[in-house]
Amino acid sequence: MSGVDAVIRFKDVTKTFKRPDGRGDFVAVDRLSFEIAKGEIVAVLGKTGCGKSTMFNIVAGLVQPSSGEAKVIGRDPFREFEFFRGKVGIVFQNDRLMPWRSALDNVRLGLQILDTDPMEAEDIARAWLKRLGLAGHDNDYPHALSGGMRQRVSIARAFAVNPEILLCDEPFSSLDEMTARDLRAEFVRLVRQSNKTAIFITHQINEAMEIGDRVMVFHRPARIAYEATLGAAVTEDARRGINEDIMRVLAVEQPR
Amino acid sequence: MTNSRTVRALQAAAGIIALAAGWQILSMVFPHYLFPPIREIIARTIEILITGSLLIDVLLTAGRIFGGLFGAFILGGILAMIIGQSRSAENFIAPVLTFFQGIPALSWVVFAIIWFHGIEFRVLFIMVMTTLPAFTFQILDAFRSMSKDLFEMTMAFRPSRWSLFRFLIVPTIVPGILTAWKVNLGNAARVVVVAELVGATGGVGYQLLRQQQLFDMAGAMAWTLQLVLFVLVVQQTIAAIENWALRYRAVSERAM
Incomplete structure (x- = not known):
């Protein structure tokens, strides 16, 4: 892929943090380079603490790289923060619903921030709740919803602003397997339908292979230790091989 | 829940009835100018409420309490932000507020009498200075307890400062603001009486001073009850606002 076509592009990105005890720096991301094309879903796998979330936060514009170049739609997501208003949707590991807002109002949040006409925002929010099987729960507060329903609301909130890019940080990890499987299928269908570019962080190999067009496995600190392209053309045997390769890569002891 | 409310109301009523019964017994033992009968106190209390020229003193005090609290709330909110x-700013302002907290209300009364001529401004100054530190620290605590998760989620939508304030900060600090009002209301009611006692020509404090000069215990009790009733009514109003504003909370949190 040429750099021009890439929607998300990292070139030698490094991120260091000061250790809380003041004893030097901690490298979370180490000269990380990759590109993601429009409409591509990339699953990122790695052990806990490998820097996946730091990479995620850099793409989201919430964290500034210490060195290297991170570009999203050709722009710097941290410095050009305002430019990305409405262009990036995020689904977090926990639902992060505002407890004082009803399901409908939570979905409407991004639209309100984007100054969408109130009537239109309400219609969009209602439509997304319905699409995700939450019709009739519009006025329910988060505490009255199950974990799966709350995560559906957070997915609806991310999709409602119709972003070009979706960032998902282990969004189904706190749900039971049945609910997670249903939501995964729904999520992939929605992303494919709308041809969005997505980064999907997970620590489950099966989930990564089910969702991603491509899988990237990170070692600690975040750098690509293994990469494989998936998709319909890949045979079952090849998928099994990739699965085994990923397990082997993840099994390698990584320095803390 | 209704049963537990009824039980609580009965317990509270029993306490007040026991206090009144004790007073009534004392009125039978001691001269009435020391312990007037309950019937007389109630009659004087009602007389104040239905006599326009007397009620105006109650309203004057209420206005001073609200004026002082509102001024301290606005100023405290700005300082907290x-x-x-x-x-x-914290290093600069917090020690000053802590210093103010250590100054007795009576000292502020003396300062106000020395510094200012206008009665209303004196009372307002005393009210603001005595309640400002508590308002500031309570709103600051509420602001600092803002969820990092919700902050990041909201920031992901790239809100303007106004949107961030409106959609996240205000709802986050509302419970703290309501608590601050409840706590400061009682303090303000006590301080305003001291302020009026020394430097005012109207209000409950002024009337209490008159009852002392007339050696009228029933009058002193009746004017005290005006203030108690006022605080109770406002506390109940704040509780009702709290129930409405925090209606999103799970029922179990408010059931006890």
Whole structure:
């Protein structure tokens, strides 16, 4: 892929943090380079603490790289923060619903921030709740919803602003397997339908292979230790091989 | 829940009835100018409420309490926001507020009488100075307890400062603001009486001073009850606002 076509592009990105005890720096991301094309879903796998979330936060514009170049739609997501208003949707590991807002109002949040006409925002929010099987729960507060329903609301909130890019940080990890499987299928269908570019962080190999067009496995600190392209053309045997390769890569002891 | 409310109301009523019964017994033992009968106190209390020229003193005090609290709330809110966003501002302002907290209300009364001529401004000054530190620290605590998860989620939508304030900060600090009002209301009611006692020509404090000069215990009790009733009514109003504003909370949190 040429750099021009890439929607998300990292070139030698490094991120260091000061250790809380003041004893030097901690490298979370180490000269990380990759590109993601429009409409591509990339699953990122790695052990806990490998820097996946730091990479995620850099793409989201919430964290500034210490060195290297991170570009999203050709722009710097941290410095050009305002430019990305409405262009990036995020689904977090926990639902992060505002407890004082009803399901409908939570979905409407991004639209309100984007100054969408109130009537239109309400219609969009209602439509997304319905699409995700939450019709009739519009006025329910988060505490009255199950974990799966709350995560559906957070997915609806991310999709409602119709972003070009979706960032998902282990969004189904706190749900039971049945609910997670249903939501995964729904999520992939929605992303494919709308041809969005997505980064999907997970620590489950099966989930990564089910969702991603491509899988990237990170070692600690975040750098690509293994990469494989998936998709319909890949045979079952090849998928099994990739699965085994990923397990082997993840099994390698990584320095803390 | 209704049963537990009824039980609580009965317990509270029993306490007040026991207090009144004790007073009534004392009125039978001691001269009435020391312990007037309950019937007389109630009659004088009602007389104040239905006599326009007397009721105006109650309303004057109520206005002073609200004026002082509102001034301290606005000023405290601004200070809390400034401190919340700047460590340097905190280092500069917090010790001053802590110093103010240590100054007795009576000292502020003396300062106000020496510094200012206008009665209303004196009372307002005393009210603001005595309740400002508590308002500031309570709003600051509420601001600092803002969820990092919700902050990041909201920031992901790239809100303007106004949107961030409106959609996240205000709902986050509302419970703290309501608590601050409840706590400061009682303090303000006590302080305003002291302020009126020394330097005012109207209000409950002034009337209490008159009853002392007339050696009228029933009058003193009746005017005290006006203030108690006022605080109770406002506390109940704040509780009702709290129930409405925090209606999103799970029922179990408010069931006890």
